[in-house]
Amino acid sequence: MQLHALFSAACLLAASSIAMADSLPLRVVSFNIRYAATVRETNERPWSERRVGLIEQLKAVTSANGTAGVAVLGLQEVLDGQLSDIKNGLGAATWAHVGFGRDDGAKAGEYSPILYRADLLRLVYSEMKWLSPTPDRASFGWGAGSRRVVTIAVLEHAASGRRFLHANTHLDNVSALARTEGIKVALARVQAVQALHGPLGVVLTGDFNSEPGGDAYATLESTGYLTEVWYSGAARRGTNQLTYTGFSATGKSRIDFVWFGPTAESRFSAQQFEFLGNDVNGIFISDHRAVVADLTLL
Ligand SMILES: *[C@@H]1O[C@H](CO)[C@@H](O)[C@H](O)[C@H]1NC(C)=O
Numbered sequence: 001m002q003l004h005a006l007f008s009a010a011c012l013l014a015a016s017s018i019a020m021a022d023s024l025p026l027r028v029v030s031f032n033i034r035y036a037a038t039v040r041e042t043n044e045r046p047w048s049e050r051r052v053g054l055i056e057q058l059k060a061v062t063s064a065n066g067t068a069g070v071a072v073l074g075l076q077e078v079l080d081g082q083l084s085d086i087k088n089g090l091g092a093a094t095w096a097h098v099g100f101g102r103d104d105g106a107k108a109g110e111y112s113p114i115l116y117r118a119d120l121l122r123l124v125y126s127e128m129k130w131l132s133p134t135p136d137r138a139s140f141g142w143g144a145g146s147r148r149v150v151t152i153a154v155l156e157h158a159a160s161g162r163r164f165l166h167a168n169t170h171l172d173n174v175s176a177l178a179r180t181e182g183i184k185v186a187l188a189r190v191q192a193v194q195a196l197h198g199p200l201g202v203v204l205t206g207d208f209n210s211e212p213g214g215d216a217y218a219t220l221e222s223t224g225y226l227t228e229v230w231y232s233g234a235a236r237r238g239t240n241q242l243t244y245t246g247f248s249a250t251g252k253s254r255i256d257f258v259w260f261g262p263t264a265e266s267r268f269s270a271q272q273f274e275f276l277g278n279d280v281n282g283i284f285i286s287d288h289r290a291v292v293a294d295l296t297l298l
């Protein structure tokens with residue numbers, strides 16, 4: 001009896017120390033892939049041409065499977081057909097997504113989806129909310145040019161049981177008020193999900209349409225809740241320093257980000273990050289570059 005109790009206690013201790021020691025490398029990607037436009041910009045090829053190199057790049061980024069980290073993708077401007085193309089390209093049997101079209105909460109309009117490996121990660125919880133005074137229904141907020149959303153997933157690494165929260169968003173390109181109020185809604189939802197499922201490590205990916213120090217960026221930064229990977233001490237790989245390019249080889253601004261935290265809880269370490277080239281085999285795959293951050297959930 002005593003021996004059995006001791007043995008159980010030892011097992012519990014062993015299990016808890018394994019769980020605690022089991023750090024999880026994550027590769028977190030933020031990428032505005034540009035919606036499949038019919039009226040195209042200068043140097044913009046049709047999606048049917050762009051998707052070849054774009055999928056090739058995403059495949060390369062996600063193929064490490066745990067050496068560089070289990071990859072999670074926060075994409076923006078993804079129309080329903082583009083989402084199918086990307087999932088089929090990466091492997092529809094292994095890749096799943098959360099998120100819906102922002103115009104109707106189903107398939108209409110752009111998604112800000114989170115794509116994850118369903119064979120490595122289990123979906124614990126997900127939601128999509130509109131960045132407006134009425135987050136539960138398809139709506140515009142604060143003078144926004146488009147309906148804007150935040151997509152949230154709580155994911156569990158099947159092999160280790162480790163959980164984290166991923167939020168992904170695309171803030172408005174017209175109204176600064178919509179961006180600053182929008183990021184507040186997104187953050188409030190992250191904290192509401194934390195209250196239900198946490199405390200969890202958080203990653204936030206997104207196209208903020210706001211540069212470091214600018215409206216929405218400064219609003220989020222001033223909360224101190226999350227750290228942007230650029231200022232985390234992680235090594236910057238490659239030469240690109242800007243993420244928006246407008247279908248050119250020259251960067252124009254840095255508006256796409258990976259944030260992590262909660263900063264006060266030190267749940268992650270950040271190893272490195274890179275802004276990938278957007279020219280693949282002579283075709284601009286998007287008007288943004290992918291942001292790739294290698295983090296470890298401690
Ligand atoms: C990672 O997983 C993908 C999909 O299952 C597979 O095609 C690829 O070979 C794996 N890569 C490594 C390095 O194991």
Ligand SMILES: *[C@@H]1O[C@H](CO)[C@@H](O)[C@H](O)[C@H]1NC(C)=O
Nearest residue numbers: 035077145146172173174175
């Ligand atoms: C905002 O984005 C939409 C959709 O891409 C575009 O039609 C519109 O021209 C943009 N507005 C501004 C002010 O950049």
